[in-house]
Amino acid sequence: MNLKKQSMSQFSIQQLRAAFPALRETDNKKPYIFFDGPGGTQMAQQAIDGMIGYITDGMANLHGAFPTSVKTDALLLDGRAAVADLLNCLPEEVAFGQNMTSLAFSIARSLGQFITGADEVVVTELDHRANVDPWVTLANDKDAGVKFIKVSPETYTLELDKLEEIITENTRLVAVGMSSNVTGTVTDITRIIARAKEVNAIVVIDAVHAVPHLTMDFKKLGCDVLLCSAYKFFGPHIGIAAIAASLFEKLPVYKLKPAPQEIPDKLETGTQNHEAIAGLIGAIAFIESQGEGTTRRERIVSGMQHIEEHELQLGERIESFLRSIPEVNLYRAPAGTPKTPTFAFTLNQVNAREVTSWFAERYNMCIADGHFYASTMADKLGVNPMGGWIRIGLAPYNTKEEVELFEQGLQEFISERVRK
Template sequence: MPETTFPIEKVRNLFPALQIKDQEQVFPIYFDGPGGTQMAQPCLDRMTEYITTGMANLHGTFPTSQRTDALLLEAKTAVGDLLNCKAEEVAFGQNMTSLAFQVSNSLRSFLKEGDEIVVTQLDHRANVDPWLYLAKETGAVVKFIPVNKDDFTLDLTKLEEIITKRTKLVAVGLSSNLTGTVSNAKIIFQKAREVDAFTIADAVHAVPHFPVDFESLDCDILFCSAYKFFGPHLGIAVIKADLFNKLPVAKLKPAPNEIPYKLETGTQNHEAIAGLCGAIEFIAKLGSGGHRKQRLRTGMEFIKAYEEELMKDLEGFLKNIPEVTLYRAPDKIEKTPTFAFRIKNIHSRKATEFFAEKYNLCIGDGHFYAATMAEIFPVMATGGWIRIGFAPYNTREEIEIFKKALKDLLFMNSK
């Protein structure tokens, strides 16, 4: 029978990093999920298994090489089940940013001077700068979908003017790594398809928090990162097969020409790819259903429901602290459990230092590469934002510790 209550203790026991105390014999509290989650034990097990049972490069006649060949196919198939795409559409790389620049370079021949590229003000710069670079190289014009300053969502009121017949590429983040806002990417992509523009989704911050369906999004390219969903440092690109086959990628002459291997330049990080299989296995075991794709979807829905409980708790608290400015969309807007805020008269770095030193809270500060947002809401003079983001191993008890820490910080600052 599937679990009806989220098995938080079982989940926490699958993350070894949560079991290690500091010098004061205090367990760390990881509220830095948007920057990268901790690794699940199944991920570590698969990495160790690959490393200790004999590693090899691809395409050999001997067993270790054949196991590596099988591993890559297994991993691509697992990603296919997680994201509802074809295994042949999945390519691996160093990280999302590197893959985005690689794809940007391969798209150069499809654009010319005067074409238009559309990006957003809300996004992490990894889904902005590769396309700005492409514009610089081709003479294309860049347009930004603006952020609504009142509700921290994308302002789509002038989408008809932004996406035109000259638009050749539209890049949108599915969810903000800063505010947690889940954008209505499907509407934007639908408009882009009307003018035959390439559509690109940054799903890095989305995949850890809710089911992502590549086929339903109907975009051309999607990026995500395994280390954001309980796995190793590994980038993932999903590219529609018909486009993928046309992409002229930079590669060594003897390297394969077929997809998806032509994008995977040089030897890949095979142990990380093994770990990815374990991370996906962790999600699947939280779900229910007769096949892995169904278990992954229900597992992600289980995670989403649990994180929403935590989200309501912290959001209600932060909204009632007068000294806190919370950059958060209204209740009617879908969001991930990611909170960006500032504290009156307290530099953000000083606040996170206090949280770390006094309470062993792992909380980030800065602009988090949402640099356009940091210009629109000028925050860097006081250290940028403080950001808390949850993962499914976080608990209400940990939130209570943060509440006490913030109250203590405010009390000290008032003296």
């Protein structure tokens, strides 16, 4: 594939947006403004082309002698290789599934072979419940203990000062999110992983919200499991698990007797969503097309750097604006804490759904509301009575003009509904 090379100075938001059909204006359709990236991004044309190409050229199941089956076998290998370059892991460490949640429950069930009633599982108050409940359920099934790393109600970061008291010799598994899908807080997972490895605990990282915004390096992190979802980074709905081969090889899984015993196939029960894997390859190709380098990995890293810089500039403007509005309660970690361009806030005495509905009707703007399955933090911070948070989350296709419209709209809403 001939991929366009570009330097940082050549980054063009117009060219990037052209890769997303959902952003195109038509004579009879008012274009949407998508600020719901944390809930799922729009699909890049490369992903769409990959899916359509696989479907229209002839589909088949695996391991046949005929051409379409051979093509599908190759597709899975290509998909694992692309993900390996995205995450910097080995292709044989990549497994596909319905979604991150389903993969987490499947892995948790397998890990049950290693958990006893004398063990403890550590999760966090900051995380999406998809990285909490599979492991809590596992602990409950095995009568093991459960500990939570607490979230600070002042800084919206995890309280790590007592990490050695929480992660102990009894800890068998630690599950933590790389970045909050609500506040955008990027957690110091390196510190958590280091402590977990001191006591030989298994480490599971939820990178669903992080992969669209941050460069991944599975090898450098040294975790055992990393989970993500392609629909959060410009692709279709498919879950991805990177599992360190040292764990994956000995991981007992629930599977059909004739199914493959080797990794990664043994975790992939039943027929996979082949067209989604084709779309995943296209989504990674889109990221690659934003960068430069001699290898796909180099181009992906470079592309992510371009994306990060663009999102950082827009994010700084939004944060400054939200902090300047007295009626806005912004749930954002302080300066110096790494964060993704994801902003959760509330308005005094206003239900979150009222705000997002107003933006949808007035500005055709997609802004989400709710607890976003970070329900432990939502309960702790007391936002549920007002419908949860209002969340605006950026993707690389968002523009300064769209941000300006959001600022204009929020000021209008406050004038009409709050300061009346």
